[in-house]
Amino acid sequence: MPKSAEVREILHWVVAGRDGDHAFPAGVVERGWQPRLVTEADQVLGLLAGASPRCQVGLIDLRDCDRLGERGFGHILPALACGGVGWVAGISSGQLRMDRIRRLVLDHCHDYVVLPCHDDLLAMVLGHAYGMAGLGDCGGVGQPVAPRPEGMIGDSPAMQALYRRLQRAAMTDAPVFISGETGTGKELAASAIHRHSSRHAGPLVVINCGAIPESLVQSELFGFERGAFTGANQRKLGRIELAHGGTLFLDEIGDLPLESQASLLRFLEQGTLQRLGGHDDIPTDARIICATHVDLVAAVAAGRFREDLYHRLRVIELDMPPLRERGADIALLAGWALVRHGREGGGRTRGFSRDALRALHDHAWPGNVRELVNRVRQAVVMAEGPRISARDLRLDSRAYEPTTLSEARSEGERMAIERALLRNGHHLQAAARDLAISRVTLYRLMIRHGLRGSRLDAAGTG
Structure with missing residues (x-):
């Protein structure tokens, strides 16, 4: 086959440095690919940013990835998340049975090949990934497709924009403020930021500020010393201290009492805390992510939330899109919920009727994803036929008849x-x-x- 008139680059990333296996197949080079070998994960981002012409295809050799461990996978993910690059995974036979490998390939790669493989097959797979990456770039117009963080579902433009912001937020240690209606998945977003950050090996500590009695919030957040109050028979570490080296997610931050707001602001500014009944300043390294469904601007105006804390928490702001604005994601989420809870109905349910799909798309979803999942789960148990109807979902099918x-x-x-x-x-x-x-x-x-x-x-x- 003659060489391509267009010089293309392929990034052959051998993450485990396999001895004697670095030479790229000659048959693929003859087809116009210009390989670049990178053996260290931290070199990949620099190469993707500085290559001229820019790399648009990457082959990542995962055959020895068992040596990487969780931290090694954390170094890989930022490069795989780069837009405009079509990644192809090179794996060994049977590796896709490993959950971690299967999830990485599904979330971040256009295709995979079992190595070693014939030059013609590899060239074909690389060409397909190259074409898909070009579609993502759109000639410099629009945004490339962002990979889904693990646990998050949806490919709508609203979610693609969110994924890109999540990627950027994960690259820093700055506080993140997540706003959005109830049931939009704020805790999932916080978990994704932590998982893809440099703190992923540390703990993710979650606390719902609205679920703790006001009298206990201070001790839950900052801990206490023995004898600090009646019943304090031993020292207890607070949630912030337990999150040292990791991330603290404060859900429903709008319900935090004013006294605790002052203590949290002090921690954010100084990086130290004091346990109740204690006098020592304890250095603590914990990143803060918070979320709320209430209007904190109104809460600040009403004097229920400190303005200085509000601005300190809003260094990076993410807004979770409501389900009604996510289009085709609704059917995608409904299908996921059906698969997840299908066994609860004895496996009888096989899908959704046409009136159910119309009802799903036309419903306002005040409870967002949480409401959708709960409706599908209930319908799986109560449905009498093999397909879930609008009635099974407790949605009025008469309102969703097609109208020309x-x-x-x-x-x-x-x-x-x-x-x-x-x-x-x-x-x-x-x-x-x-x-x-x-x-x-x-x-x-x-x-x-x-x-x-x-x-x-x-x-x-x-």
Whole structure:
């Protein structure tokens, strides 16, 4: 096969440094690929940013990845998350049975090959990944497709924008403020930031500020010394101290009492805390991520939340999109919920009926993803047939009948005639005058819409 007129680059990333296996297949080089070998994970981002022409395809050799461990995987993920690069995984036979490898390939790679493989097969797979990466770039217009963080579902434009912001947030230690309606997945977002950050080996400590009695919040966050109060028989470490080296996620931060707000602000500014009953300043390295569904701007104006703390927490702000704005993600999430909870119904349910899908897309979803999952789970148990209906989801199927533009116009015309007749005591001449049509036209329209002989016409023709 002749060389391609276009010089293309392939990044052959051998993460485990396999001896004697660094030479790229000659048959693939002959097809116009210009390989670059990188053996250290921390070199990848620099190469992707500085290569000219820029690398658009990457082959990552995962055959010896068992040596990496969790920290090694954490170094790989930022490079795999780079937009505009079509990653191909090189694996050994049977490796996809490993959950970690399977998830990495599904989330971050366009394709995979079992190495060693024939040059023709490798060239074909690389070419496909190259084309897909080009689609993501769109010639420099628009945004490349961002990989889904583990546990998050959806490919809508709103979620793609969120994924890109999550990636950027994970690259820093700055406080993150996550806002959004109830049930949009704020804790999932916090978990994704922690998992893809340099702190992923440390703990992720979660506390719901609205679920703790106000009198206990201070001791839960900052801990206490023995004898600090009646019943304090031994020292207890607080949640912030337990998150040392990792991340503390404060859910429903808007419910935090003012006293605890002052102590949290002090920790953020100084990096130290004092346990209740103690006098020592204890250095603690914990990143803060917080979330709320309430309007903190209004809470600040009302004096329920400290303005200085509000601005200190909002260094990076993420807004979780409501489900009603996520389009096709609704069906995707419903399918995921069906697979996850299908066994609870004895495995009888096979999918959704057409009226159920229409109802799912037209519902306002005030409870967002949490409401959707709960409705599907309930329907799985209660459905009588193999397919979940709108009724099984407790959604009104009558409101979701397909309507053409012609049908909508006809219904609007009928309603206008009915209202005009009612306003004018069913006198046709007066109703026709209101509608700016002739009496003959009104009579013809009444016949078309089946209104002659009804109670609307019972009072006479006028």
